[in-house]
Amino acid sequence: MENVVLVIHLVLALCLIGVVLLQRSEGGGLGIGGGGGIVSGRAAATALGKLTWIFAGAFIATSIALTVIAAEKSAGSSVVDRLGVPVPAAPEAPAGLPPGGDLLPPPASGAPATPPRAD
Secondary structure, eight states: OHHHHHHHHHHHHHHHHHHHHHSOOOSSSTTOSSSSOTTOSSOOOOHHHHHHHHHHHHHHHHHHHHHHHHHHHTTTOOHHHHHTOOOOOOOOOOTTOOGGGOSSOOOOTTSOSSOOOOO
């Protein structure tokens, strides 16, 4: 299923590139300039323009479909799980340290757990 959607996605990408390259350049970016009258807020919709929107919509739909398929395939697993490499255990504390790996002795009764800030 994923391969079929991927092939469709690639064909749509090529078609979208082709249709955009076939369109006539109207000069100026962002719709500035070109024909269409003096105070034209919108260019006339051509067949190539409509086809571009159709290809773009289908391209976005296949992109979302590929994302959903990839998310379903990887649900509940991580990259480390797929590598098959065992995860190393936590290193043991060196000899002479108290249990729990604390370097400081526990605070005396009534003493604060953290040292005062030096401001």
